Amino acid sequence: MTTLPVAPVDPVVEDVRARYAEAARAVLDRSPEPSSAAAGCCSESGEEIFGAIGYDELDRASLPDAAVLASLGCGNPTAIAELKEGETVLDLGSGGGIDVLLSARRVGPTGFAYGLDMTDEMLELARRNADEAGATNVEFLKGRIEAIPLPDASVDVVISNCVINLSTDKAAVLAEIARVLRPGGRMGVSDVVADDDLSPVERASRGSFAGCIAGALSFAEYRAGLDAVGMVDIEVTPTNTAADGLHSAIVRATKPAGWSAGAIRPVSLPVPAAGLPVVAESGCCGGPGCC
Numbered sequence: 231m232t233t234l235p236v237a238p239v240d241p242v243v244e245d246v247r248a249r250y251a252e253a254a255r256a257v258l259d260r261s262p263e264p265s266s267a268a269a270g271c272c273s274e275s276g277e278e279i280f281g282a283i284g285y286d287e288l289d290r291a292s293l294p295d296a297a298v299l300a301s302l303g304c305g306n307p308t309a310i311a312e313l314k315e316g317e318t319v320l321d322l323g324s325g326g327g328i329d330v331l332l333s334a335r336r337v338g339p340t341g342f343a344y345g346l347d348m349t350d351e352m353l354e355l356a357r358r359n360a361d362e363a364g365a366t367n368v369e370f371l372k373g374r375i376e377a378i379p380l381p382d383a384s385v386d387v388v389i390s391n392c393v394i395n396l397s398t399d400k401a402a403v404l405a406e407i408a409r410v411l412r413p414g415g416r417m418g419v420s421d422v423v424a425d426d427d428l429s430p431v432e433r434a435s436r437g438s439f440a441g442c443i444a445g446a447l448s449f450a451e452y453r454a455g456l457d458a459v460g461m462v463d464i465e466v467t468p469t470n471t472a473a474d475g476l477h478s479a480i481v482r483a484t485k486p487a488g489w490s491a492g493a494i495r496p497v498s499l500p501v502p503a504a505g506l507p508v509v510a511e512s513g514c515c516g517g518p519g520c521c
Contacts, residue, residue, distance in 0.1 A: 311418030323393025327356030458497035
């Protein structure tokens with residue numbers, strides 16, 4: 231019998247998985263004390279910018295409490311993606327499902343919303359929230375955002391809320407986004423982005439990888455990565471300061487009609503170095519911009 235090789239365990243991925251599993255369990259168990267993994271993150275001025283604060287009050291009120299409590303993102307991608315009736319949407323790193331549920335409402339009964347997450351606890355929470363919300367045009371998939379379990383050209387819009395920065399292979403993530411989008415499809419994500427003059431080590435010193443800071447691409451790296459996979463109309467726009475030299479940002483791009491996988495070019499994007507911090511002691515990001 232042939233024994234298949236065991237894939238090596240990536241400690242950064244496992245730390246991220248553990249951190250978000252903890253956040254999901256805190257909501258599933260309704261712990262009396264909020265988990266540090268689910269704590270909100272704030273700008274340097276003290277304004278909260280991570281978590282449910284990014285959503286309209288009416289949207290929050292219309293969702294299950296658990297979906298709102300599990301929101302750990304840095305923006306509101308459902309607002310920036312300009313979703314339309316009948317579209318198919320994919321949320322990368324869907325967590326407790328807040329963006330999937332909001333997307334499902336925006337695309338209506340003729341549209342569909344997928345959520346993709348690698349954490350069993352988050353998937354359990356998201357499916358429970360979808361049932362409570364009565365959402366029938368949603369599906370939550372288990373998988374990694376570096377290898378999306380959907381066919382080529384199968385979605386109109388890709389959204390994500392402060393998750394791409396957590397990947398240890400962002401070039402693969404961007405290539406997968408381009409692959410699953412239909413020609414003319416678009417991405418509209420919220421993410422943490424670093425100033426161009428900030429090195430990967432300097433980014434790491436400002437917070438944990440699991441808390442969204444250490445893995446941030448710079449503005450130039452994000453644009454180069456999207457250009458390398460053939461995306462066009464690329465915009466990376468800062469919205470709030472998360473820490474010194476690090477920002478919440480809106481990232482938009484479009485897949486051109488003539489796109490082909492053969493057009494993807496190699497691109498050098500930073501990967502986490504051994505020994506960088508991966509878990510903050512408290513709060514979302516653990517850096518000086520968090521409270």
